[in-house]
Each structure stands twice: as structure tokens, then as C-alpha cells.
Amino acid sequence: MTEQTTMRAVVATEAGPAGVLKPTQAPKPAPDMTEILVRVHAAAINPADWKTRASGSWAGRRGAEDPAGRGVILGWDVSGVVEAVGRGVTLFAPGDEVAGMPLFPHFAGGYSEYAVAPARHFVRKPAGLSHVEAAALPLVSLTAYQAFTDYAKVRPGQRVLIHAAAGGVGHVAVQIAKALGAHVIGTASAAKHDFVRGLGADEVIDYRGVDFAEVVSDVDVVLDAIGGDYFDRSLRVMNPGGTLVALCYDVDGEMLARAAERRVTAGFMLVEPDHAGLLAIRALVEEGRLRPVIDTVLPLAEAAKAHELGEAGRTSGKIVLRVIED
Ligand SMILES: NC(=O)c1ccc[n+]([C@@H]2O[C@H](COP(=O)([O-])OP(=O)(O)OC[C@H]3O[C@@H](n4cnc5c(N)ncnc54)[C@H](OP(=O)(O)O)[C@@H]3O)[C@@H](O)[C@H]2O)c1
Structure with missing residues (x-):
């Protein structure tokens, strides 16, 4: 049997609307030392994907070109099966099922049949989840987990306000905050209230x-994935000593001063690859305290349609691309 040298992939050929995403063939990557080659079964969509595609903000970022040099292969959330391991990898062996958010914010190339990344940017796929479900979790769960544990240090009994509680980040943030023992308040449009309460x-x-x-009042921690006037309105409901985590905007000096007047810590947080965080998230899944909710599954070739759907901003849970059948 001849070895496969190319793979199916979707490449953003230039900055622009969703239509710049084109299904194509790209060279199959190979793992370097400490890396694994993952046969991708599913890749989730995140706002970072369409924001990057629309702005073309990939120049100068590592891993930006697709191997054929025509643009960038987006996609950070990956679930699949290890096909090969690079020199020195001890954590995984070919055949292992893994999931992760490799390389963010540099490019991981999830919208393709194969992705290569450091072994410790993955963990074994949580027991009981399909690849589609496992792909839905890493980026949003790491965001909420890092925000609540590393930054805000949420303690049992604290009051946590989660904006956009029905969205990709919000729907796992609600569950993770509950698992940490918080009293959780979410914002969502009325039609999604049963969904958010069910979480x-x-x-x-x-x-x-x-x-x-x-x-709302007496809030200790705010997770803000909206921005605009939500920053100041959120400050108004917060207790002294609280933490506001901004996910989609920078907190400038004047905003920091307004937060300081209320003795609130505020800052922008960007999610990072995190092996320990992924292990904690997997444990929450396996303990029955965290589950992804899938809004829509589309085949890889329909990545453009998935972006259009995501950009409309009404998703409950996650949109996932199926790359191969489980
Ligand atoms: N800094 C980081 O590390 C990081 C990580 C992940 C995501 N983010 C950012 O966080 C933001 C959210 O990401 P996501 O994946 O959760 O997006 P998403 O899944 O596309 O969010 C969609 C949800 O937002 C809700 N929504 C929209 N406007 C709202 C409002 N004013 N109040 C309450 N809910 C509202 C919608 O509910 P309704 O239909 O009810 O309006 C919908 O359920 C994006 O800007 C993303 O780039 C940042």
C-alpha cells in the first residue's frame, strides 16, 4: 500500500467572508520530536476562527500557512486518533483517542484530516464522549476553567455572573462554575432559559x-464574553474584592481605574493550551458534572456554512465539523 501524502483540508485562501474557506487537498504533516500526528475525526468551530478568517490576522503567526502555502488552515478544537508519535513521546501511542486545543493562538490546522502538535496539548478523549462531543469541549472549557480557577479563584458559595450563558463558552462556564460550588447567574434570551437552567x-x-x-447584585465574579457597556454595567453589580474576566476586549487604564474604584480586579484573559486544565475538564466529564451541548454538526467541506451559522451569534452550545465518521 502506498503511503498517503496528501489530505483533505479546508483553507482560508484570503481574508474575507465565509466563502474564502475552500475545501482542497493539502500535504499531510509529519510529527517532529515531542509531537503527535492525529487523524482528526471532528473539529469544533469557535468565534476565534471566524474573527481570524474575516480579519486575515494570520500574517506572522506561527503555523499560519497551510503546507501548500495558499493561506491558513483554521481550527483549534480537535478530537481524533493518534496515528504516529514523534521521537520522545511517552504519553500516547498510535491508536489512542485524544482531544485538545493544540497550539492556540498559533495555528493548529484542525480543519483537516491530520493535525500535528505537541503531545501534551492533548489528553485522552473523555470516556463516553463521541469525537464530535470531545471536539466541542477543549477551547471553551479551558477558557472557563482558567478564568474561574487560575484568574478569579472562584470559591464555593460565591456568586458568579456569566454573560451569554447559552453560548459556546457560557454553556460550559455555567457547569464548571457549579462544579466549583458557585451560585450561578446567567444572561440569555428568554427562549434559552430552560436550556441554561438545565445546565x-x-x-x-x-x-x-x-x-x-x-x-442582579452582590456578584463576586463576572465572565464577560459580550463587551461594550457590559463592562461598566457589570462593575455596578459587583462586590468589592471581585474579579471581572474580559474575554473579548482589552481592559485599558481608564477601565482599570473604574474597576479599582469599586475594588474590583479586571483584565482580559486569553485561553492557553493547558494539559493540567484538560485533565481537570476530562475528570469533570467523567464525574458527570460537565457535558457539551452540540448545536449543529456539519461535514468538513461545509466549513463556510458553519462559519456563517456561528457568526449569526445565536448558537446554543457548539457547532462542530465532522471530518470522518466515528
Ligand atoms: N479570551 C478568550 O480566551 C476567549 C475564549 C473563547 C471565546 N472568547 C470570546 O468570547 C465570545 C463568546 O464566545 P462563544 O464561543 O461563547 O460565542 P457563541 O457561542 O457564538 O455565543 C453565542 C451566544 O451568545 C449569546 N448572546 C449574544 N449576545 C448576548 C447578550 N447581549 N447577552 C447574553 N447573551 C448573548 C447568544 O444567545 P441569545 O441568542 O440568547 O442572544 C448565543 O447563545 C466571543 O467574542 C469569543 O471570541 C474569548
Whole structure:
């Protein structure tokens, strides 16, 4: 049998609307020392994918070119099967099922049949999850986990306000905050309240019907994936000593000063590859305290349609590309 040298992939050929994502053939990568070659079964979509595609902000970032030099292969959330290991890898062997968020914010090439990345950017796929489900978890769960444990240091009994609680980040953030023992308040449109309560939220606020800042108080931690005036409105409901984690905007000096007036710590956090975090997330799944919710599954070749759907901003849970059947 001749060895496969190319693979199916979707490449963003230039900056622009979703239509710049083109299915193509690309050279199959090979693992270097400490890396694994993963046969990708599923790859999840994140706002970082469409923001990068739309802005073309890949120049100068590592791993940016697809191996044929025509653009960039997006996709950070990967679940698949180890096909080969590089020199020195002890954690995995060919045939192991793995999931992770390799290399973020440098490029991992998840929208393809094969991805290569450091072994410790992955963990074994959580027991009981399909590849589609396992691909849905890493980026959003690491975001919430790092925000709540490393940054805000959420303690049992604290009141945590999660904006966009029905979204990709929000729906796992609700579950992770509950697992940490918090009282969880989420914002979502009314039609999604049963969904958010079903994830474990103690209170859900219809952000379209009321100003959340008028009906919430005594909040210790805010996870803000919205921005704009949500920063100042969130500060108004926070307790001294609290932490506001900004996920989609920088917190400048004037904003920091307004936070300091209320004795609140505030800052932008960007998720990082994190082996220990992935192990903790897998444990939560296997203990029955965290589950991904899949909004839509599309085949790899329909990545452009997946981006259009995601960019509409109404997703409940995650959009996932199926690369091969489980
Ligand atoms: N810094 C980081 O490390 C990091 C990591 C992950 C994500 N992010 C950023 O966080 C943001 C959210 O990401 P995501 O994956 O959760 O996005 P997403 O899945 O696309 O979010 C969609 C959800 O947002 C909700 N929503 C929209 N406007 C809202 C509002 N004003 N109040 C409450 N809910 C609202 C929608 O619910 P309704 O239909 O009810 O409006 C929908 O359920 C993006 O900007 C992303 O880039 C940052």
C-alpha cells in the first residue's frame, strides 16, 4: 500500500467572508520530536476562527500557512486518533483517542484530516464522549476553567455572573462554575432559559427584557464574553474584592481605574493550551458534572456554512465539523 501524502483540508485562501474557506487537498504533516500526528475525526468551530478568517490576522503567526502555502488552515478544537508519535513521546501511542486545543493562538490546522502538535496539548478523549462531543469541549472549557480557577479563584458559595450563558463558552462556564460550588447567574434570551437552567444555573436573566444591572447584585465574579457597556454595567453589580474576566476586549487604564474604584480586579484573559486544565475538564466529564451541548454538526467541506451559522451569534452550545465518521 502506498503511503498517503496528501489530505483533505479546508483553507482560508484570503481574508474575507465565509466563502474564502475552500475545501482542497493539502500535504499531510509529519510529527517532529515531542509531537503527535492525529487523524482528526471532528473539529469544533469557535468565534476565534471566524474573527481570524474575516480579519486575515494570520500574517506572522506561527503555523499560519497551510503546507501548500495558499493561506491558513483554521481550527483549534480537535478530537481524533493518534496515528504516529514523534521521537520522545511517552504519553500516547498510535491508536489512542485524544482531544485538545493544540497550539492556540498559533495555528493548529484542525480543519483537516491530520493535525500535528505537541503531545501534551492533548489528553485522552473523555470516556463516553463521541469525537464530535470531545471536539466541542477543549477551547471553551479551558477558557472557563482558567478564568474561574487560575484568574478569579472562584470559591464555593460565591456568586458568579456569566454573560451569554447559552453560548459556546457560557454553556460550559455555567457547569464548571457549579462544579466549583458557585451560585450561578446567567444572561440569555428568554427562549434559552430552560436550556441554561438545565445546565445548572440558579438564576437566568432575560438580557433583552431587563437591564441585568437593575436586577442582579452582590456578584463576586463576572465572565464577560459580550463587551461594550457590559463592562461598566457589570462593575455596578459587583462586590468589592471581585474579579471581572474580559474575554473579548482589552481592559485599558481608564477601565482599570473604574474597576479599582469599586475594588474590583479586571483584565482580559486569553485561553492557553493547558494539559493540567484538560485533565481537570476530562475528570469533570467523567464525574458527570460537565457535558457539551452540540448545536449543529456539519461535514468538513461545509466549513463556510458553519462559519456563517456561528457568526449569526445565536448558537446554543457548539457547532462542530465532522471530518470522518466515528
Ligand atoms: N479570551 C478568550 O480566551 C476567549 C475564549 C473563547 C471565546 N472568547 C470570546 O468570547 C465570545 C463568546 O464566545 P462563544 O464561543 O461563547 O460565542 P457563541 O457561542 O457564538 O455565543 C453565542 C451566544 O451568545 C449569546 N448572546 C449574544 N449576545 C448576548 C447578550 N447581549 N447577552 C447574553 N447573551 C448573548 C447568544 O444567545 P441569545 O441568542 O440568547 O442572544 C448565543 O447563545 C466571543 O467574542 C469569543 O471570541 C474569548
